Amino acid sequence: MNEIATCMHGFAPVDRSGLALHDAPAESWSTVFAEAAELGFSAIEIADSHIRPAHLDDHRLSELSAAAAATGVQPIAVHVQRKSVIDPRLGEDNLVYAHATIDAAAALGCTVFSTGLHQPFSEAQRRALWFWTAPGWTDPDDPEVRALAVARFRELGEHAASVGLRMSLEMYEDTYLGTADSAVALIEDVGLDNVGLNPDIGNLIRLHRPIEDWREMYEKTLPHANYWHMKNYQRDEAGDGSWFTSQPSTLELGLIDYRSVVKRATELGYTGPYLMEQYGGDSLGVCATNMRYLEGLLKATTASSESGAR
Amino acid sequence: MNEIATCMHGFAPVDRSGLALHDAPAESWSTVFAEAAELGFSAIEIADSHIRPAHLDDHRLSELSAAAAATGVQPIAVHVQRKSVIDPRLGEDNLVYAHATIDAAAALGCTVFSTGLHQPFSEAQRRALWFWTAPGWTDPDDPEVRALAVARFRELGEHAASVGLRMSLEMYEDTYLGTADSAVALIEDVGLDNVGLNPDIGNLIRLHRPIEDWREMYEKTLPHANYWHMKNYQRDEAGDGSWFTSQPSTLELGLIDYRSVVKRATELGYTGPYLMEQYGGDSLGVCATNMRYLEGLLKATTASSESGAR
Amino acid sequence: MNEIATCMHGFAPVDRSGLALHDAPAESWSTVFAEAAELGFSAIEIADSHIRPAHLDDHRLSELSAAAAATGVQPIAVHVQRKSVIDPRLGEDNLVYAHATIDAAAALGCTVFSTGLHQPFSEAQRRALWFWTAPGWTDPDDPEVRALAVARFRELGEHAASVGLRMSLEMYEDTYLGTADSAVALIEDVGLDNVGLNPDIGNLIRLHRPIEDWREMYEKTLPHANYWHMKNYQRDEAGDGSWFTSQPSTLELGLIDYRSVVKRATELGYTGPYLMEQYGGDSLGVCATNMRYLEGLLKATTASSESGAR
Numbered sequence: 001m002n003e004i005a006t007c008m009h010g011f012a013p014v015d016r017s018g019l020a021l022h023d024a025p026a027e028s029w030s031t032v033f034a035e036a037a038e039l040g041f042s043a044i045e046i047a048d049s050h051i052r053p054a055h056l057d058d059h060r061l062s063e064l065s066a067a068a069a070a071t072g073v074q075p076i077a078v079h080v081q082r083k084s085v086i087d088p089r090l091g092e093d094n095l096v097y098a099h100a101t102i103d104a105a106a107a108l109g110c111t112v113f114s115t116g117l118h119q120p121f122s123e124a125q126r127r128a129l130w131f132w133t134a135p136g137w138t139d140p141d142d143p144e145v146r147a148l149a150v151a152r153f154r155e156l157g158e159h160a161a162s163v164g165l166r167m168s169l170e171m172y173e174d175t176y177l178g179t180a181d182s183a184v185a186l187i188e189d190v191g192l193d194n195v196g197l198n199p200d201i202g203n204l205i206r207l208h209r210p211i212e213d214w215r216e217m218y219e220k221t222l223p224h225a226n227y228w229h230m231k232n233y234q235r236d237e238a239g240d241g242s243w244f245t246s247q248p249s250t251l252e253l254g255l256i257d258y259r260s261v262v263k264r265a266t267e268l269g270y271t272g273p274y275l276m277e278q279y280g281g282d283s284l285g286v287c288a289t290n291m292r293y294l295e296g297l298l299k300a301t302t303a304s305s306e307s308g309a310r
Numbered sequence: 311m312n313e314i315a316t317c318m319h320g321f322a323p324v325d326r327s328g329l330a331l332h333d334a335p336a337e338s339w340s341t342v343f344a345e346a347a348e349l350g351f352s353a354i355e356i357a358d359s360h361i362r363p364a365h366l367d368d369h370r371l372s373e374l375s376a377a378a379a380a381t382g383v384q385p386i387a388v389h390v391q392r393k394s395v396i397d398p399r400l401g402e403d404n405l406v407y408a409h410a411t412i413d414a415a416a417a418l419g420c421t422v423f424s425t426g427l428h429q430p431f432s433e434a435q436r437r438a439l440w441f442w443t444a445p446g447w448t449d450p451d452d453p454e455v456r457a458l459a460v461a462r463f464r465e466l467g468e469h470a471a472s473v474g475l476r477m478s479l480e481m482y483e484d485t486y487l488g489t490a491d492s493a494v495a496l497i498e499d500v501g502l503d504n505v506g507l508n509p510d511i512g513n514l515i516r517l518h519r520p521i522e523d524w525r526e527m528y529e530k531t532l533p534h535a536n537y538w539h540m541k542n543y544q545r546d547e548a549g550d551g552s553w554f555t556s557q558p559s560t561l562e563l564g565l566i567d568y569r570s571v572v573k574r575a576t577e578l579g580y581t582g583p584y585l586m587e588q589y590g591g592d593s594l595g596v597c598a599t600n601m602r603y604l605e606g607l608l609k610a611t612t613a614s615s616e617s618g619a620r
Numbered sequence: 621m622n623e624i625a626t627c628m629h630g631f632a633p634v635d636r637s638g639l640a641l642h643d644a645p646a647e648s649w650s651t652v653f654a655e656a657a658e659l660g661f662s663a664i665e666i667a668d669s670h671i672r673p674a675h676l677d678d679h680r681l682s683e684l685s686a687a688a689a690a691t692g693v694q695p696i697a698v699h700v701q702r703k704s705v706i707d708p709r710l711g712e713d714n715l716v717y718a719h720a721t722i723d724a725a726a727a728l729g730c731t732v733f734s735t736g737l738h739q740p741f742s743e744a745q746r747r748a749l750w751f752w753t754a755p756g757w758t759d760p761d762d763p764e765v766r767a768l769a770v771a772r773f774r775e776l777g778e779h780a781a782s783v784g785l786r787m788s789l790e791m792y793e794d795t796y797l798g799t800a801d802s803a804v805a806l807i808e809d810v811g812l813d814n815v816g817l818n819p820d821i822g823n824l825i826r827l828h829r830p831i832e833d834w835r836e837m838y839e840k841t842l843p844h845a846n847y848w849h850m851k852n853y854q855r856d857e858a859g860d861g862s863w864f865t866s867q868p869s870t871l872e873l874g875l876i877d878y879r880s881v882v883k884r885a886t887e888l889g890y891t892g893p894y895l896m897e898q899y900g901g902d903s904l905g906v907c908a909t910n911m912r913y914l915e916g917l918l919k920a921t922t923a924s925s926e927s928g929a930r
Binding site for chain 3: 012035038124128129134135208234243246247248249250280281282283285286289
């Protein structure tokens with residue numbers, strides 16, 4: 001069975017004294033991993049909003065590995081967020097940082113380097129209850145910038161391959177990875193076996209605007225998926241399109257039918273890890289609830305394909 | 311304990327190759343029933359959006375029965391949807407089809423023939439995320455048309471009785487079955503013991519407009535209920551009535567208090583089957599979650615009425 | 621482990637015959653307590669919307685105690701609602717009533733007398749689907765009225781202390797207990813050890829208007845908390861602030877992260893009872909679901925602080 005990992009949204013990036021988790025002693029890292037283990041997780045995604053492996057020296061990186069190993073929670077991916085390699089000002093710095101992260105992820109025993117094209121929050125996003133309800137960055141309609149994205153992702157993908165990692169690019173609105181078609185086109189243009197999509201369609205169905213059909217998006221993107229951020233939202237729309245609303249929900253209850261999507265992914269040969277993600281409320285609790293739900297789906301899918309194979 | 315059945319919303323009516331489940335080989339039907347059984351269901355409602363028993367010849371009907379029997383999932387009802395017997399154009403055809411469905415339902419060993427007055431989706435409903443947010447068909451304020459509905463339902467009800475079936479009419483907005491009072495009046499005008507209501511109040515509390523009080527609706531309609539589509543929605547309204555929003559939810563969490571409603575139905579002597587229904591998301595998973603919840607309610611209700619009887 | 625009690629929202633205040641639960645024979649009270657016990661509760665809050673202990677004579681009060689004791693469900697608090705001691709018309713009557721309630725609560729073996737400054741529903745609140753979406757009472761910006769609140773709460777607090785009770789004041793919008801700062805200031809002005817806050821932040825995050833950050837509200841109010849109404853809501857806001865929507869949810873799934881809040885309360889030494897509260901739907905069922913969830917949180921918190929203490 002594929003690995004099911006938790007995200008780190010449920011852990012505070014900075015403690016009450018103002019100390020960042022990144023700078024905290026290894027004991028604080030142990031507490032994080034122990035809490036994930038207590039909830040039943042044996043895998044975790046290291047988000048660089050919380051810990052930046054690229055910025056840890058060898059000793060601290062070993063401490064991080066040891067803390068994880070001691071609790072039985074394996075880091076499966078390092079996720080670099082909002083540090084786009086085509087950021088107009090910081091793109092080159094972000095590229096250097098991404099390279100360093102790939103090496104650190106390999107040192108941690110991860111199998112995935114995860115990133116995307118989303119950029120830092122706008123002021124409106126920072127003020128919003130949910131950042132996805134406010135306008136943010138939009139990638140320019142400029143073939144040269146897109147070509148730069150392709151070139152830099154190819155460079156990172158080759159590096160990742162050389163250290164045994166997959167690289168996965170997260171779908172995110174208003175970037176070159178913002179629609180099913182544009183995301184697939186970008187992956188195809190990068191053209192490397194170890195570079196695939198993270199079909200995080202949850203990012204898209206929560207938007208306060210018209211959306212693509214989630215079933216069609218998965219049908220197009222799942223064949224290219226090599227990592228998978230899973231979350232779900234309830235959603236309602238005015239009949240006349242004058243408003244849209246969404247709320248974080250469980251995998252079972254939200255708009256996306258994960259039962260059919262997971263079955264379809266299995267048919268298509270998806271073998272990557274699953275990352276449980278949840279914004280708001282008890283993120284860790286919902287991630288654990290979702291893990292148990294997903295385990296049920298995977299068991300049902302396995303049983304049904306074994307029975308079909310007879 | 312009454313039977314608890316699953317709806318078929320969680321199954322694809324047409325597979326990826328374009329083959330309709332109705333036309334698929336019996337193996338495909340077996341897969342459907344097996345998935346319901348795997349989730350713990352021993353009863354299912356055959357929806358004619360998926361399989362039209364009236365359009366199966368004797369051999370295929372036997373195959374359908376056999377597929378169900380082999381998995382231990384009994385078809386308890388055939389549900390004819392959006393084929394109103396007072397459709398201005400197709401009413402007579404729909405009447406003929408309803409008669410044929412009653413015979414097929416009896417052949418399948420069902421106990422209920424289920425239908426209603428809702429008509430095919432409007433273009434706006436087809437385009438909407440949730441069809442209930444867009445305007446649809448409205449039955450005319452015309453005593454002759456209503457009398458025709460009564461006459462044809464009486465004819466169908468007599469046929470159903472002659473083959474040992476209940477007939478149940480589903481409450482649905484903007485039809486003669488759209489309010490508690492009008493639904494009860496229609497049942498009383500039909501005036502047959504085996505013809506009752508399906509108090510699918512979930513259809514009404516999800517509407518983006520002012521609604522009747524659900525408690526009052528159940529109080530009026532439960533005495534006439536002989537089948538029961540159960541689903542629930544969360545709901546919010548602007549304080550000034552300028553907007554309404556709803557989202558599919560679990561039986562436990564939505565607006566309707568099924569704990570008190572099920573207790574009230576038991577007091578009133580309801581003995582019909584319960585049909586778990588859910589739109590959106592993992593319909594099958596939520597139906598199974600709801601079945602376990604309902605089993606708890608029924609157990610509590612039974613325990614309390616036994617204790618009360620001492 | 622602290623006590624976890626259920627609210628009475630799931631029980632009908634008046635039965636179908638028009639008989640108020642307050643006036644009902646003790647057998648009806650037994651039925652209520654038995655249903656709470658059946659759901660796993662061993663503690664309950666007596667809400668004076670349902671039973672007014674102050675208005676029961678000694679015999680009836682003994683019957684109430686006996687009914688509770690027989691089912692193993694202990695009344696831990698009496699909650700006086702919408703009877704503000706600074707009501708312009710009824711303030712003095714409400715003060716007398718509060719005193720009588722304190723004595724009755726002590727006689728029932730409660731540990732908490734719970735009240736607040738909210739006043740009777742406005743006509744708009746009575747008409748609304750959810751009362752919190754319509755405008756209600758606002759405490760005047762008048763130092764004399766506020767001083768009267770302080771004086772009367774001090775008087776009640778001293779009485780409560782004299783019979784061994786805590787007094788807890790519930791946070792509620794548009795009253796002197798409506799923001800974190802104003803609520804803390806009121807408690808400090810009352811200045812008694814046995815008088816604290818009920819940080820019912822759920823009351824505030826459900827409002828259809830801009831809200832304070834729930835984390836900051838808890839950080840300010842938890843140090844003063846001595847009783848705790850717990851409920852949660854999902855919430856969405858338009859990016860431009862033109863609308864706000866909320867829906868009753870489970871403790872795990874709503875906006876507030878109770879995992880981190882309960883941990884923080886434990887760090888701060890909170891030792892009061894927890895009261896499960898839910899509006900709409902199956903209030904009792906959700907309260908029981910929330911109790912099991914909270915038990916998990918408390919177990920995790922205890923395990924983690926014991927491990928930290930080694």
